[in-house]
Amino acid sequence: RLPTLAVVGATGAVGTVMLDILSTRENVWGEIRLVASARSAGKRLTVRGEEVEVQALAPEVFDGVDVAMFDVPDEVSKEWAPVAVARGAVAVDNSGAFRLDDDVPLVVPEVNGEQVRNRPRGIISNPNCTTLSMIVAIGALHRAYGLTDLVVSSYQAASGAGQEGVDTLHDQIAKVSTDRTLGSRAGDVRAAVGELGPFPAPLAMNVVPWAGSLKDDGWSSEELKVRNESRKILGLPDLRVAVTCVRVPVVTTHSLAIHATFATEVDADEARRLLASSPGVVVQDDPAKGEFPTPADVVGTDPTWVGRIRRSIDDPRSLDLFLCGDNLRKGAALNTAQIAELLAAEFTAG
Ligand code: 2RA
Numbered sequence: 001r002l003p004t005l006a007v008v009g010a011t012g013a014v015g016t017v018m019l020d021i022l023s024t025r026e027n028v029w030g031e032i033r034l035v036a037s038a039r040s041a042g043k044r045l046t047v048r049g050e051e052v053e054v055q056a057l058a059p060e061v062f063d064g065v066d067v068a069m070f071d072v073p074d075e076v077s078k079e080w081a082p083v084a085v086a087r088g089a090v091a092v093d094n095s096g097a098f099r100l101d102d103d104v105p106l107v108v109p110e111v112n113g114e115q116v117r118n119r120p121r122g123i124i125s126n127p128n129c130t131t132l133s134m135i136v137a138i139g140a141l142h143r144a145y146g147l148t149d150l151v152v153s154s155y156q157a158a159s160g161a162g163q164e165g166v167d168t169l170h171d172q173i174a175k176v177s178t179d180r181t182l183g184s185r186a187g188d189v190r191a192a193v194g195e196l197g198p199f200p201a202p203l204a205m206n207v208v209p210w211a212g213s214l215k216d217d218g219w220s221s222e223e224l225k226v227r228n229e230s231r232k233i234l235g236l237p238d239l240r241v242a243v244t245c246v247r248v249p250v251v252t253t254h255s256l257a258i259h260a261t262f263a264t265e266v267d268a269d270e271a272r273r274l275l276a277s278s279p280g281v282v283v284q285d286d287p288a289k290g291e292f293p294t295p296a297d298v299v300g301t302d303p304t305w306v307g308r309i310r311r312s313i314d315d316p317r318s319l320d321l322f323l324c325g326d327n328l329r330k331g332a333a334l335n336t337a338q339i340a341e342l343l344a345a346e347f348t349a350g
Contacts, residue, residue, distance in 0.1 A: 002030035003347040009071035010034035018333040062087035085122035111139035129331030140278035146263035155255040168197025172204035253295035
C-alpha cells in the first residue's frame with residue numbers, strides 16, 4: 001500500500017507550489033488529501049492531474065493519514081500538528097512553531113536527512129525559507145572545511161511575506177512606474193506608493209532592512225531564525241553567526257551574500273568543484289562573462305545557485321559568495337516534500 005498524504009494549507013501561497021511539486025515529482029503517494037480552513041472547504045484543486053475537493057480542517061481528516069504536511073501559520077500548526085500525530089500521522093511542519101524544540105528534528109535532506117528518524121513527538125520541522133535558501137551550499141562547505149563563523153546579508157523577496165507581500169509590490173510598482181522624476185527626493189517614493197502592506201517602508205524602488213518582528217537588542221525574528229536554525233541543522237550549537245535581513249523588490253527567490261570562515265584554509269576553485277558536485281547545488285560563477293545567479297533567472301527552479309565564489313583577501317580560511325534559492329520551492333514546499341518522501345520510503349519499506 002502506498003502511504004496517504006494530507007496537505008494542510010493547500011490553498012495558500014506555499015500550498016499552491018506544493019501541489020505543483022507533488023504533481024511533477026516521482027509519485028510515491030496513494031491518496032493525497034487536501035485540507036484548508038473552513039473558508040476554502042469545497043474548492044476543487046488539481047493535483048497529479050486530478051481534481052480533489054478541499055476538506056475543512058478537523059480531527060477526522062487525519063484518520064488513515066500516514067504523513068501530514070502543514071503550510072499554515074504558527075498558531076494553527078501548534079494546535080493541529082499534535083492532533084494529526086494523535087490520529088496516527090507523522091507531521092511535517094513548515095511553520096516556526098516547533099523548529100527549536102529539542103524533541104523535533106529540523107531537517108534538510110541534503111544536510112541532515114538521517115534526523116527524520118529521530119522524532120519523539122512525531123513531528124519534523126522544515127526550516128525558515130531564508131535559512132533554507134543557503135544551508136545546502138553551506139552544509140557542503142562545512143563538511144569539507146569545518147565552519148566556524150557565518151556572516152550573512154539577505155536580499156529577501158516579497159513572497160516571503162505571503163500573497164499580500166506580492167500584491168503590495170505589484171501595486172507599488174504600478175504606482176511608481178510612470179513618473180520618471182521619482183527617486184530623486186527623500187519621501188517622494190513613499191508618497192507615491194501609498195499602502196505599505198506588510199512592509200514597514202516602500203518596497204518599490206527601495207530596499208528595506210527588516211523582516212519579521214522585533215526581538216531583544218534590536219535583532220529581528222528573521223535574523224534570529226537564520227542564526228538558531230543554522231546552528232541546529234549543522235549540529236554546531238556554538239557557531240558564531242551575524243545576520244542582517246533585508247527585503248528587496250523581487251517577487252520570489254531569496255538571495256544571500258555570505259562571508260563564511262572555516263577551521264582550515266580554503267581554495268576557491270576547490271570550493272567551486274565541491275559545490276558543483278553537491279546534490280541540490282548549481283554553481284554559476286563566471287563574472288568575466290557576466291555569469292552569476294540572480295533571482296530573476298533562478299525563480300521557479302529547485303537548486304541553490306551559487307556564484308561570486310572568492311577566497312577572502314584578508315583571511316585564507318574565509319570564503320565570500322552570493323547565492324539564490326527560490327523561497328517558495330526549496331525554501332518551503334520542496335524541502336517539505338523531500339522530507340515527506342523520506343517518510344514515504346520508510347512506510348513503503350514497512
Ligand atoms: C520571509 N522568511 O521571507 C520569511 C517567510 N517565512 O519573510
